[in-house]
Structures are given as C-alpha cells and as structure tokens.
Amino acid sequence: MEKSITMIGLGKMGLPMAENLLAAGYALTVFNRTVEKAAGLVSRGAVLAESPSVAVATGGIVVSMVADDRALLSLADDTFCLALGAGIHLSMSTVSAETNRTLSERHARFGGQVVAAPVFGRPEAAATRKLWIATSGPGTAKAQIKSVLDALGQGVFDFGEDVGAANVVKLAGNFLLAAAIEAMAEASAMAEKNGVPRAAMLQMMTSTIFNCPIYVNYGRGIIQSDFTEAKFSIPLILKDMHLVQHTAAASRAPMPIVNILCDRYLTALAKGREAYDSTALALGAAEDAGLNWLK
Template identity: 50%
Template structure:
C-alpha cells in the first residue's frame, strides 16, 4: 500500500521500518528530518510537511509525543486534515486524551475521512521486533483496511469497537496500571534493601516465581539496578500520562488516589531534572524517602 507515516521517534521509526520491510511504500515526515535518513535509504520518500505524507483517500499513521503535537500535525494548512478526504484514514498510535481523540474523529468525519485510535503497549525494542500489543477502535470498514498493516507492527491487535475513545481510555488504564507496578516494585525493593537483602536478589526471586511476566522482568531489572539512563519511555512522558489519567478520571468522577500519587512522584522527579531518564526512575524517590543514598548522587 501507499502509506504516510508522521512521527519518527523511537517507536514510530521502528514501526515505519517494519512497514517498509513488508513491501509498503511510505511517505514519511518528522520534525527533525535527519531521523528519516535511513528510512529513505530503505525506499521511503521524505516530505516537508505532514500533509504531504497524505494521499487524499489513503492511510496515514501518526506516532507523536502528546496531544499538542498531534493537534499540530493534523491541523493547519499543511496538516493531515486538510489533505485527507473521503475514503481516507488517519490512524493515531499516540497516547492522548479521550477528548483529543473525540475531537479529531469529529474533524475527520466532517471531511468524510475515518479516524482510528490505535495506541500501543510496548517499548522501542518491542516496536523494532514487531512485538507490540496494539489497541484498535473506530469505524468497522476503516478498521478492516488497517488491520493487516497493524499486524505487521505487533504480535496482537485488540479490536475495541466503533468508538475511537475506547482505545484511548484502555491505553490510559493500562499505563496507569504500569505506574502502579513501578511504585510497588520500588517500595518492595527498597524495603528488602533496608533489611540487607540486595535489590537484585529480591527481584530475581519475584520475577522467576510469582511475577514471571515480561513487564515485571524488564521493569524489575531496571528498578533493581537503578538503570534509568537509556529510556524506553521518558519520565517526562510518564508525567504527561498521569495528567491524562487524572483528567479522564475527573471527567468521569472516578477517584484514583494512586494516580494522584504517581503524578506527584513524576513531578518530584522532574523537579530533580530526571525528566530525560526512564520513567522507572520514579523509584529513586522511594529510595530517597527511605534514607538511602541516590545512585545518581555525586560523592
């Protein structure tokens, strides 16, 4: 297929590369043009504006950092919405608010185009190996067209019905649960460390017995070793998602005290200039509150 791909960060770049490897022709755009260089070498065409990635009745994927970035590439004279017409499909793979999803779906519908929300679970290494879990919600006919493409980027696609908001809210719910896992592992590891049990030993037991799942294994290793320097998901984005969860909870009148706590964890870490670290670095706050020296502290 002739496809547009907008947003070539760690996740988007890997997913675009997987589409090219399956024989699809891509027009790609990224705010930093250099990130498209190796994709161009693989056969993609780099364009100068997001709208130029779009064929009026074609399919365009977006994978950008937040709601503001998504609004920017969709709106305006050089944006996706201005070029995508009847029969066209915009597949948004970003984690954004239900309100943004609903608004963009309505914007495209006014032009006869479809909007599919398809956020993902998985870090860049999973994107590179096409092992993502992908959510998918929107118009049934549009979903049928994009499902084969999504299948090239992930190990499983979960269809969640005709309302794109369904995929957005399930994604936020999942990210909230990951925040809770980070906090629980950090507190348990810190408790064991205070009793003289190495964090790594404690985490080995847990991830090779009752919590032998990829999330606990991968995140547990980072937390046990305080290994946050190579982010698969930046802490600053964790704060963004905590805000989105709390916003959705407030709109639905759902108290979520753990989400409030994790918002403050991320905010505190950001105040300590940790926004560029992996979001598991929220565990450092737990260690510091227990009187342990931060591994990031200078002698």
C-alpha cells in the same frame, strides 16, 4: 497494486514502526519535524515530504505517532484533513480519548475516518514487531487497516466503535505499569532497610508470581539501577499520568495511586531528571527511605 502509506512522527517509537512498514513492502512517505531522523528510511526508498498535508494521499492511509495531544491536534488542521479527504487516519499516539474523538470529528468533515490504535511496548518491542495494539473506531475502517497493524505488532485487541475506547485502555495500561514500578520500589526499599537486597527479593518475585514482562523488565531496571538512559522518558510518562488523572477526575473516578505517581515524577523533574527513564520513578521511594540507588 503497490500498497502506499504515510507515517507522521519518527520518534523512538515511530521510527522502528516506519522501518517495519517499509520491510512489509509498503511504499512509504514520511514526515518528521526533525528531518535527519528520516535519513535511514529515505536511503531505503522512503519519500520524505515537506509537510504533513503533502505527505498524505487523498483517500489513503496515514499513521501518526507523535508526542502528545497538542502535537496531534496541531498536526490535524483543516489543510491536513482536506488533503486526506475520505482516507483513514490511524492514530497510534498515547493521547486522551477526548483528543481522538475531536480528531475524528475533524476528519469527518472531509469524509475521513479515524481508527485509534495505541500500542504497548518499548522501542525494542516496536523494532521486533512485538507491540500489543488496542484498537477502536469504525468497523469498516478497522477492516481496511488490519494488514498495517499486522506489520507492526504481535496482536490486536479491539474495543469497539467508540474511537476513544482504545485510548482509555492505553491509559489504564500505562497507569498499571507505573503503579507496578512504584510498588516494586516501595517493597524494595522496605526489604533493603530490613537487610534483604532488592535484587534477591525482586528476582524471586519476578521469576514466580510476577513473571510477566512489566515486572521482569522494570524489575531488572530497578535491580541494575538502570535509571538514566531513557527508553520511555519521564516527561512522556508524566504526560500519560496527567492524562490518567484528568480522565479519572472528569469521569469522577478517584485513583489514589495515580496521585502518588504524578508526585513521584514531578519530584524526579524537580531533581533535574528530565532525561531519565520512567523506571527512575523508583528512586522516589528509595530516596525517601534514605537509600541511594543511583550508580
């Protein structure tokens, strides 16, 4: 029997993920607000649906990868949940734990289940199936979507039955990522103001005690002033930092660094850098120190 699946959201992450589902042999139906994004997939056999509720199969599996909480909740209206029925919604967007819990309640009314599966990795990692995936949700549903995740990433870490848990981990990870950029930027600004080029300092650090993907990749971005081409744009990461701030506040967990990060990204937007990459956070510490790292 052919495996069928639906993918909603063909953005920078969703599109390469959909391509991997096709490559893995799934009969793929897609929906995206901007229809043009689906052209390549359609030319390779995917079906483009006119609406999310038409795109899903009753009792089937739908994967969503949309921009934010509002987009996800707006997608999952009664029509959509009814159409999916007793199927599984694999919710892979970076949203709050609360949003996935709400999503779960909505689908439950029609017999459906939600598995949260946010991912770590930029678009190139999505394209090469190098994503790391955090999951949470009902065990029976997780068993049924295992092969889908195998087609998308290099490893899955499970965080139990609470559908919100994986999103807490995703937010924690994105916070660690942005905090690492800020720390590298502050250290680099201090180094340069004291005669040491940031390239020399960061190259030692990222090839020794900080030789992991986040420091290596974002460190390279800081060294090469690779700020303006967005792989993970500032409005998207600021949305995540605001989710962290909100989640932390609601649960009474003060996080002083996240406040610095939100302010840095707000400053970037105030300077008209909507289209810049999340790495451009680093310009904040540099410019505050009177340095210009823009090419």
